[in-house]
Amino acid sequence: MSATPAGYAEQAYSPSKKRSAIGAFIFELLKNKFLYLLALPGMIWFFVFAYLPMGGIIIAFQDFKAMQGIAGSEFVGLKNFRFFFRSNDWIQIVTNTLFLNVLFIVFNTLAAVAIAVMVTELGGKWFKKLTQSVMIFPHFLSWTVVAMFVMAFVATDGGFINQILSAFGIPPVQFLSSPEYWPFILVLLKIWHGAGFASIVYMATISGINPDIYESASIDGASRFQKIRFITLPLLKPTVILLLILAVGGIFNGDFGMIYAIIGRNPPLYPTTDVIDTYLFRAMMDLGDMSMSAAIGFMQSLIGFLLVLSVNAIAKKLAPESAIF
Amino acid sequence: MKAKKWTTVVLSVALAGSLAACSGKNNETNAPAATDGNGSETPAAPKEVTLTGMLFGDAPKDLPLVLEEFEKRTKDTLNTKLEIQWNAPADHKQKVKLMMTAGEEVDFVFDADFQNLRELIPQGAYAQLDQYFNNDEYPGLKQAFSPEFIEMNKRYDNHLYTIPFTQYFYDIPVVYIRKDLRVKLGFAEPISSYDELQQYYEKVLASGEGITPLAVRGIGGFQEMLAPEREELDTVRPLNLGGITYFVHLSDDLKSVQNVLALGDPASEWAKLPAPFHTMKSTFAQYDKWAEWSKYLEKDVLSQKDHKAYFMSGKAASYYGTISSFAADRKLLQETLAGADLEFFVLKERIRNMEPKAIPTSYKANNSLAIPVSSKNIDRTMKFFDWLFQSRENHDLFEYGIEGKHWEPVGENQLKLLDESKNYIFPGYEFTWNPTMIRLPEDLEESARKYFEYSAQADTYYAPVLAKFAFDTANVKGEFANVQSKADPFIQTLKAGQVKDWEAEAVKLNGELNNLGLDTIRSEIKAQVQAYLDAGGK
Numbered sequence: 001m002s003a004t005p006a007g008y009a010e011q012a013y014s015p016s017k018k019r020s021a022i023g024a025f026i027f028e029l030l031k032n033k034f035l036y037l038l039a040l041p042g043m044i045w046f047f048v049f050a051y052l053p054m055g056g057i058i059i060a061f062q063d064f065k066a067m068q069g070i071a072g073s074e075f076v077g078l079k080n081f082r083f084f085f086r087s088n089d090w091i092q093i094v095t096n097t098l099f100l101n102v103l104f105i106v107f108n109t110l111a112a113v114a115i116a117v118m119v120t121e122l123g124g125k126w127f128k129k130l131t132q133s134v135m136i137f138p139h140f141l142s143w144t145v146v147a148m149f150v151m152a153f154v155a156t157d158g159g160f161i162n163q164i165l166s167a168f169g170i171p172p173v174q175f176l177s178s179p180e181y182w183p184f185i186l187v188l189l190k191i192w193h194g195a196g197f198a199s200i201v202y203m204a205t206i207s208g209i210n211p212d213i214y215e216s217a218s219i220d221g222a223s224r225f226q227k228i229r230f231i232t233l234p235l236l237k238p239t240v241i242l243l244l245i246l247a248v249g250g251i252f253n254g255d256f257g258m259i260y261a262i263i264g265r266n267p268p269l270y271p272t273t274d275v276i277d278t279y280l281f282r283a284m285m286d287l288g289d290m291s292m293s294a295a296i297g298f299m300q301s302l303i304g305f306l307l308v309l310s311v312n313a314i315a316k317k318l319a320p321e322s323a324i325f
Numbered sequence: 326m327k328a329k330k331w332t333t334v335v336l337s338v339a340l341a342g343s344l345a346a347c348s349g350k351n352n353e354t355n356a357p358a359a360t361d362g363n364g365s366e367t368p369a370a371p372k373e374v375t376l377t378g379m380l381f382g383d384a385p386k387d388l389p390l391v392l393e394e395f396e397k398r399t400k401d402t403l404n405t406k407l408e409i410q411w412n413a414p415a416d417h418k419q420k421v422k423l424m425m426t427a428g429e430e431v432d433f434v435f436d437a438d439f440q441n442l443r444e445l446i447p448q449g450a451y452a453q454l455d456q457y458f459n460n461d462e463y464p465g466l467k468q469a470f471s472p473e474f475i476e477m478n479k480r481y482d483n484h485l486y487t488i489p490f491t492q493y494f495y496d497i498p499v500v501y502i503r504k505d506l507r508v509k510l511g512f513a514e515p516i517s518s519y520d521e522l523q524q525y526y527e528k529v530l531a532s533g534e535g536i537t538p539l540a541v542r543g544i545g546g547f548q549e550m551l552a553p554e555r556e557e558l559d560t561v562r563p564l565n566l567g568g569i570t571y572f573v574h575l576s577d578d579l580k581s582v583q584n585v586l587a588l589g590d591p592a593s594e595w596a597k598l599p600a601p602f603h604t605m606k607s608t609f610a611q612y613d614k615w616a617e618w619s620k621y622l623e624k625d626v627l628s629q630k631d632h633k634a635y636f637m638s639g640k641a642a643s644y645y646g647t648i649s650s651f652a653a654d655r656k657l658l659q660e661t662l663a664g665a666d667l668e669f670f671v672l673k674e675r676i677r678n679m680e681p682k683a684i685p686t687s688y689k690a691n692n693s694l695a696i697p698v699s700s701k702n703i704d705r706t707m708k709f710f711d712w713l714f715q716s717r718e719n720h721d722l723f724e725y726g727i728e729g730k731h732w733e734p735v736g737e738n739q740l741k742l743l744d745e746s747k748n749y750i751f752p753g754y755e756f757t758w759n760p761t762m763i764r765l766p767e768d769l770e771e772s773a774r775k776y777f778e779y780s781a782q783a784d785t786y787y788a789p790v791l792a793k794f795a796f797d798t799a800n801v802k803g804e805f806a807n808v809q810s811k812a813d814p815f816i817q818t819l820k821a822g823q824v825k826d827w828e829a830e831a832v833k834l835n836g837e838l839n840n841l842g843l844d845t846i847r848s849e850i851k852a853q854v855q856a857y858l859d860a861g862g863k
Contacts, residue, residue, distance in 0.1 A: 065444075065448050066422045066423075066425050066426045066441070066444065066445060066448060066450070067425055067426070067445065067448035067449055067450050068448065069426050079803070082803060083802075083803035083804075083806050083807050086803070086807050086841060086842075087807050087810070087811055087837075087840075087841050089810070089811065151628070155625055156624040156625050157535065157537075157623060157624055157625070158535075174624065174625070176625040176627070176628045177625070177627070263628075264543065264544075264628060264630055265543065265544045265627075265813075265817060266543065266627045266628045267627060267813075267814035267815075267817055267818050268627060268818075270814055279810060282809070282810045282813050283806040283807070283809060283810035284806060285567075285809065285813075286566075286567050286568075286798075286805070286809060287798060287802055287805055287806055287809075288418075288444075289802055289806075290422075292802065292803070292806060
C-alpha cells in the first residue's frame, strides 16, 4: 500500500522538476534581485560591446564592402586568410610573436611576484608606499614617450649607453641595426613598464593571507625566507595560474602599441621584432581592407581562445583550484 | 542549453534586423535625393536649410563667429546654416565608412584617396557632381574650377564625385639648409647645385663638430633627391603602387600596352625599353648616388621618426622637406636656435630655374569633399560652395576668418594675420583651398614667394601620358598585401642609401615577389591600363 503513494509521488515529481528548475531560477532572481540589479549594467555592457559585435566576425569571410553592408557583401570563404600564409614570412612572424609574448608573460609574472613579495616584506610604511608608487608609475607612461627614452639610451651617436662604452674605450654598439639585442631590450622595458602595476594583484592576494598562519610558523621557528617559501608562494599559486591562463589568451596578439612605438619601421630589426600586428599594419597600409584585417584578427583570437581552453584543462589536472572553469 | 540556442537565434535575428533596417533606410533616402538633384530651386528666398557635414581636426575656436557672419550675409540668398562635426583625425576614416554603411544622413564629408574615396566611389556612396561645374547656374564654381581641373579629377567611370581642394598641384621638394652654418663654413653664396651641396656636406663632416650633414626621415630616405634630370618619355610611364615603381611601356602610337616592368626584372626585358630606361642602372641612376651619399646621413637613419625635430635641435646641417613649410619652419628654427637661419635648395634643376612646363602633374587634388547620395540637400550644398567661390570676400571669410579681426588683406593676394588669428585656424585643405584664391603672408621671404607664385601658375605644369590613370586594387588585394609587405623593408632600406649592391638585391627580391603575385599585379596593371587607353584615356 505504501508503495502507491510513493510511486504516485515519483510520477508527479518528474514533470514538476522542470517547472521547479525554472521556478528556482526565478526564485533565485527574486531573492537576490538587488545583487543582480547591481550586476546588470556590467552584463549589458558586455552584451552590447563584447557579444553583439561578435556578429561582425562574419566580415572575415566576406569581401566586405561598406556600402553593401554585412548583409549584401559577397561571401568568399577562407580567401581572406590566404594572403597571410602565402609568403614564408608568416613562420618568422608567428615565431616572433609567440617568442616575445612567452618571454613577456614569464618574466613579467616572475618580476611581479618578486616585487609583491619584497614589498610586503618591507618594513616602514612610508618607505613601502614610496617604493610601490615608484614601481607602478611607469605603467602610466605611453609607449610613445618610452620610445623617446629608449632612443636616448641606444642611439649610436650620443646615446647614453654608447657614451658610457666610449668612456671605457669600447667601440659603440649599433643597437638600432642589430636585431639580436632587441628581445632582451623589449623584455627589460616590459618589466620596467608593467611589472610594478601587475604586482598589485599579487600584493592584494598576499595581504589576504591569514596572518595566523605566519604567526604560528614564527612560533615554530620558521625563518623569514622559509615563510615566503612555504606559505606565501604556495598560497599565491592559484592567483599566478589564473593570471597566466588569462595572459595566454592574448599570446597571439603582438603588442602593437609597444613594438610599433619603439621599433617603428626599422627593417634591420624585423628579424626578431616583427610580430603579426606590425606585419599586418605594413601589409594593409595602402589597402586598408577590413575583411583581410578582420580575418587575421579572428585567427589570433581563435587560437588564443583554444590556448586558454587547453591551458585551463592542464591547470584543472595539476591544480584544480586555480582553473577558471 | 536550449536557452542558449534561443538567445543565439534572437541575437542573430536582432542583428540581421538592424542591418536590414540600415540598408532599407539607405534605399529610402536615395530616391528623394535623386529627384532633388535634378529639380531646380527658386532663386528668391529659399526655405531655410541646415547642412550637416563631417571634417576632421579641431574646430576653430571662433568658427561660431564666422558662421554667424556667414548667416547674416546670406540670409536672403542662401538661407543656409552649417553644422560641422569635427572628428579626431585618427577616427575620421572609420567614422565616414560606418556612416555610409549605416546610411546615416549627412550632406558633405571630407574624403580623399588616403581616406575612403577609392573604396566608396565604386560602391556608389557618393553623388555625381559633374553637372554643377562649368554650369552657368553656378558661376562661382565655374570661375574657380577650370574645365581641365574638373576633367582631371574625374574618376573611374569618368564622372566627378568630389569637390577638389588644392592651392598648388605640386609641393616642390627642397633641402632646407642652415644658412648661418653655410656662411660659417665659408660658402658666401647660397647653395645652387648638387656639387656645391656635396662640398657643403664634406665641410660639415670635416668640421668635426659631430653635426650630421643631412637629416631625412627613416621611412622616406632620400626620396626625390638626386633623381636623374631627364625629359619624360611618353612611351615609358612610371606608376607608383604600394611603394613599388612599375614602368608601363606603351606602343609608339600610345594605343596599346607593350609591357609592365618592375625593379629587378631581367636585363633582357629592360633592354626592350628606349634609352635611358634600357638598363636598370640608367633607369634608377639615383640609387648608386644614394648609396654614395649615405655617409652624409646619421648612423641610425632608419629609425629616425622625426628628422625635422632632429634638425631643429641643431644636430643636422640640412634636412629634406617641401617648400610649403618654409615660413613655419624658419620661424621655428629662429625661435629654437639663437642666430640660426633657414634657406632652401630646390632639388630639380628645371624647377629651380622656374622653367615653364617643368612639373608633370595629374592635377588631382589630394584633398576633397564628397556628397553622399543619401543627402537630401545636394543642390543646396553645391549652392553653398558656389557662393563660397563666387568672390574672394566669401572665400576668405571661411579660410582666414573675419576681416579686421583675424586678418587684414594686403594688396591683391597677400594678407597679414592679426593677433586674433590664433583663434581661427581653419583647415582650408578640407573646405576652401583653390588655386585661384591664394593669399601669401606679407612677411614671406622673397626667395620663397617667387617659388610659390611660380607653382601657382598654370603654365608651370603639364599632364603627362597616363596622368589620369588610377589603379583599382580590388582584384588583386591579396597579392598587393603580400608584395607590399615583402618589398617594403627593401625599398625603405634602399631609399635611405643603405643598399650598396642594389641591382643584385633587387633581382633576388623580384624572384621572391613573383612567387607572391607580382606577375598577377603586373598583368592586372596591363589590363587596366589597356582598358583605360581603349576607353580613350591618354
